[in-house]
Amino acid sequence: MERLYPFKFKKVFKEKVWGGRGFEKSFEMTLPTEDSYGESWEVSSRKNEMSVIENGRLEGKTLEELFSDYKGNFVGEKVYHKYGGKFPLLIKYLDINDRLSVQVHPNDEYALRVEGEFGKSESWYIMEASSDAKLIMGFKEGMTKKLFMEKTKNKNFNDLFNIISIKKGDFINVTPGLVHASLEGSILICEVQQNSDITYRIYDFDRLIDGELRELHLDKAMEVIDYETIPQINTDQNRKNVEVNGGTKQEIIRGKYFNIDKFLLEKKFEDTNRDSFMIYSILEGEGNLNCDGVAYSIKKGETWYIPPKLNIEIEGELEILKTFM
Template identity: 40%
Template structure:
């Protein structure tokens, strides 16, 4: 007999990165001896990096095992029909002590053809930013393939990139094909399709400890870059307390901003799992049979079968995600 489903928490999967830092440990309390933690994968069904449940009766079970056992009860009927036993989203925290590479992601069609993968549409929510920290998103002028290649050849790509100074609470929607990079000094939450396909086009001429440069994907990227995309990547949103304020809604996910300072009754009418990412404070999520706390830097998955629950907090800021 299967156990009753409940809000699921997972062990973070921590990634050492050449550009990573200390904030995931110092600000988000991630426990690691890695020197440069760049990423904490909070919920992942990427092959080789599958999340493991950290609470309740399903503790130590993999997300893959939970999905194969509970199917639509976790995902929702429409999502299970679409994805089967594959979790469609990847949730991360990212700490950039140094600039990340200039990169972009292919769309579903290219990713499936070349890599047997989904594409990688994503969004960012800035949790903390050092003074004068930037995100790089798109170009600073009308762009053509020819002009881009000219600057790439002259090693002057940064001259045509758009640098946005950011602060806590800023949000960005990064569509497939859009050139982007997280700048040094930024800590953010990332919501994306389940994909680890990245085309790196410039890496600041840096090398690793052995003097090796990281691989660039110049040829693959050319067909994937959107050279004439609309200037719609900055996300504006309301911050009404105790209400789900729409931030991003696309075919792959919806993300809402929820600031809670009371007991908030939630009803899942979406035929989808729901994810809560705590970006400030702490909150308690209560179902009829279970109660789980999440604090800043933690993420929780509410299976689709749990239709009603409460969020109780004195002062918490959550990102609410569903498909």
């Protein structure tokens, strides 16, 4: 089997009513039109948002084709045997400039039974946030299913939700069942999630799209909502910095579906992962990613997919979010 190399995928931009031009301003991305964009799908094997390689000898191949052709050599043998024919993750950047609808995601058990695919556990790393940025994360204490059903029946969504202020560097684990939304301010997010696009919309602030209210999914939402969990914000200040070759590492999460570390690099850094693919989300800076004698230029806003068993050397002053299984 031929040896693979670091991949960069073409971005798949999604127009959103709550989006903006932040990708252009902060990441120097070239947006397709003058419209508002809310999502950049960075690593995806979804049919309508399929990632396509834009570098090297396999340019033009899709992520799905790579997964099918190279199997364990593409994702790692353990990962391949666990997930079979489905790539396990989805990585996005979000540019939020208006209220994101109040929503909830199902767990695997419910989603597989009702929707025929995996549930959606996700995490949000806050790349940038305005001083007034606020999110809805869970309910205020004392909420019950009965009370919430009464409130929604009367379209009374006031004074229900737990509201948190956020800042750059914060990390929030958005588990299945957790009601969440954006409320105020402008926010750029790196989102890591299961390979699922199931979202149940609970309330959209009576917003009109082309003169009509957006569809809600209250019946299904009621079956999956967790009324008690309030997530803890994992801040830049409360994470432990561990010295590594070339800089420091922060262990952000070790989870059932994915693991995430943050690296602050100032010198040459060597990285190898024998058992799983790695995904580098470049949060800040620029430099080079060296592999098998080839240097790849990397910079803020880019995402790089590293197949297993590659020896990686990174040079430059960089802030990198590393996702692996």
